[in-house]
Amino acid sequence: MICASPLLENTSLPISTQKRLERLENHTAKVGVIGLGYVGLPLSMLLAEAGFKVTGFDIDMTKVEDLTAGRTYIRRIPQEEIQCALGRGFKATNDFAHISDMDAVIMCVPTPLREHREPDLSFVEETSRSIAPWLREGQLVILESTTYPGTTEELVIPILEAENLRGLKAQGPGVPEEQEVFYVAFSPEREDPGNDTIARRDIPKVVGGHEAIATEMAAVLYEGIFTRAVRVSSTRVAEMTKLLENIYRCVNIALVNELKLLSLKMDVDIWEVIDAAATKPFGFHPFFPGPGLGGHCIPIDPFYLSWKAKEFDFNLRFIELAGEVNEAMPGHVVNYVAEGLNKHNKAMNGAKVLMLGMAYKRDIDDLRESPSLRTMELLRERGCDVVYNDPYVPMVGKGRKYNLNMRSTPLENLDQYDCVLIMTDHSDYDYKQIVESSVLVVDTRNATKGIRSRKIVRC
Ligand SMILES: NC(=O)c1ccc[n+]([C@@H]2O[C@H](COP(=O)([O-])OP(=O)(O)OC[C@H]3O[C@@H](n4cnc5c(N)ncnc54)[C@H](O)[C@@H]3O)[C@@H](O)[C@H]2O)c1
Missing domain, CATH: 3.40.50.720 (NAD(P)-binding Rossmann-like Domain)
Structure with missing residues (x-):
């Protein structure tokens, strides 16, 4: 041999x-x-x-x-x-x-x-x-x-x-x-x-x-x-390599999330900005905003390093700040739902909301740390009557933090909901059809890109 x-x-x-x-x-x-x-x-x-x-x-x-x-x-x-x-x-x-x-x-x-x-x-x-x-x-x-x-x-x-x-x-x-x-x-x-x-x-x-x-x-x-x-x-270099990769993502996602919040106030389309910046052939890698961070890695791994850093009297400010910005995103989503409902003369209390997508990202069935879970909880706290649809997640049961106990509801009669909230941009969804059949669509992923309608609130 x-x-x-x-x-x-x-x-x-x-x-x-x-x-x-x-x-x-x-x-x-x-x-x-x-x-x-x-x-x-x-x-x-x-x-x-x-x-x-x-x-x-x-x-x-x-x-x-x-x-x-x-x-x-x-x-x-x-x-x-x-x-x-x-x-x-x-x-x-x-x-x-x-x-x-x-x-x-x-x-x-x-x-x-x-x-x-x-x-x-x-x-x-x-x-x-x-x-x-x-x-x-x-x-x-x-x-x-x-x-x-x-x-x-x-x-x-x-x-x-x-x-x-x-x-x-x-x-x-x-x-x-x-x-x-x-x-x-x-x-x-x-x-x-x-x-x-x-x-x-x-x-x-x-x-x-x-x-x-x-x-x-x-x-x-x-x-x-x-x-x-x-x-x-060494094992240490290999361990740190993985954390660098995930911290890089976590911090950059926080950055675009924060810029998105400002852009919304300034009436600038952040997704158009990112697409334009991404044409630069060097020195820029696009990251996209969303309703928060999810998954078993990006929201969690950076804190392994900030915990360890304390042993060395070192405070990793980037990680703490990124965590703060990303974790606040579901709260912002809920505020945009409230604003959208308000324009339709609807109160949050008692509003019927359909969330599209519970998985933390497109076309997967993983619910871990999904911002949809926190968003659903916040909507319920504000009195909304919330259900969800997700072709990948037939049921949301009892998790470590949330006890939602709910099944995915069929994607039909969308006009019965006061708001359809797009949380995960699964590619199975027909977004044009969704907008046409809904009263109000709040889109956290730019899934309705290219669709012109007054019903859409992009956030
Ligand atoms: N899921 C991802 O995409 C991903 C990507 C990169 C890194 N990671 C990392 O990989 C690791 C595993 O993640 P995962 O997503 O596969 O987790 P998981 O929860 O999907 O799977 C872990 C499995 O380990 C089993 N298990 C727990 N304790 C055990 C024990 N004492 N003996 C034998 N089996 C045990 C559990 O029953 C479970 O089946 C984590 O550190 C995670 O951060 C995950």
């Missing part, structure tokens, strides 16, 4: 590491993916497709049962893909004893915020504890969950070292040659849900190991499924 990795030719590596590297390189490795959600399940599918023997681990038995029966629970992963993976040997389980058979294990568990915006690393901690007793020499452990720089070294490695039963240490600086080791790396997930313009495998994968062999092992694994792995010098 011709080995692409020069490390495979490094004979000073322990035999078990050499064998695992070889299996990673020729796609015969056994790979465990822990956390079969929006990140872990698609990753498992890519690995299975490339020939790796994949075992998915999750504590949610419904997911394990669904996958074992060949059923999907993520819209963009079709049933056939699961069934095909099962045919290739993919298994889902909640039994962590199988970790000991794996060559590599990838953690894709949630990293939410606690109530006061502190990082909640309990899932990462718990997963590290589930892996530790089953760790074997030469295994590679990768963290993919988004988190602050230092998590892999300060949280994951200490648990794996303290709680494994064989006295293994993470390979790293100062570890003696005779010590039996495992390898640890961090590699952020960079998926953009709902974006079909780039294939997932064409998004370069950043990889930073706790030391060089870990980086190389992880890069070799990811090069089996992604067109390019970008090797960086």
Whole structure:
């Protein structure tokens, strides 16, 4: 066999590491993916497709049962893909004893915020504890969950070292040659849900190991499924890279949101402005305003860094300000609904409002941190009678913050509503038809661009 990795030719590596590297390189490795959600399940599918023997681990038995029966629970992963993976040997389980058979294990568990915006690393901690007793020499452990720089070294490695039963240490600086080791790396997930313009495998994968062999092992694994792995010098650099990307988005979205509010007062069309600015062939990247931030990443991840920064007596003002601006957006939307109703001689109290779109962005079914949830709550507080329609979200149940308990209502008889509020610009909607059939349309996404009607309030 011709080995692409020069490390495979490094004979000073322990035999078990050499064998695992070889299996990673020729796609015969056994790979465990822990956390079969929006990140872990698609990753498992890519690995299975490339020939790796994949075992998915999750504590949610419904997911394990669904996958074992060949059923999907993520819209963009079709049933056939699961069934095909099962045919290739993919298994889902909640039994962590199988970790000991794996060559590599990838953690894709949630990293939410606690109530006061502190990082909640309990899932990462718990997963590290589930892996530790089953760790074997030469295994590679990768963290993919988004988190602050230092998590892999300060949280994951200490648990794996303290709680494994064989006295293994993470390979790293100062570890003696005779010590039996495992390898640890961090590699952020960079998926953009709902974006079909780039294939997932064409998004370069950043990889930073706790030391060089870990980086190389992880890069070799990811090069089996992604067109390019970008090797960086440490887990901290890889962790910070992901945060920089998300903070960049969060701050720029806050900036256009604030400029939108001013533009509305100045009677300037901000979307036209952005389109014009985007013709500049350098130095400008367009971001678009909306009703607020949503998703599991952009509204949350920046606060992982601002929390960590406090340890260094450092106050990240950009992040705090961006958070403030973005979080205020649902309140502005509600004020524009009130203004629109007012022009129709309607009070907020008792007004019938249909919200279009609960998902946090176009053409996806993800409700996490969606500004529609907060907006619905605020409208209800002001006395509106609110229902919603979303082709991707048949039901909104009890979440961490909201208990809306509501089903998507059919998109019909729009003239029965005092206001139709466009929150998510799903491409399934026929916006011309919606405007024609409605009394008042408040559009937070410029979805009605090009439609001329006095019924529309763009905000
Ligand atoms: N969703 C995205 O688009 C996206 C993009 C980039 C990065 N990320 C990051 O990836 C990570 C995972 O996000 P996600 O969207 O896949 O979350 P998710 O909630 O969709 O999935 C997480 C899965 O982990 C499982 N889980 C929780 N604790 C576990 C444990 N102890 N052992 C085994 N399984 C456990 C849950 O049951 C769930 O199935 C987060 O850190 C997130 O910030 C997500």
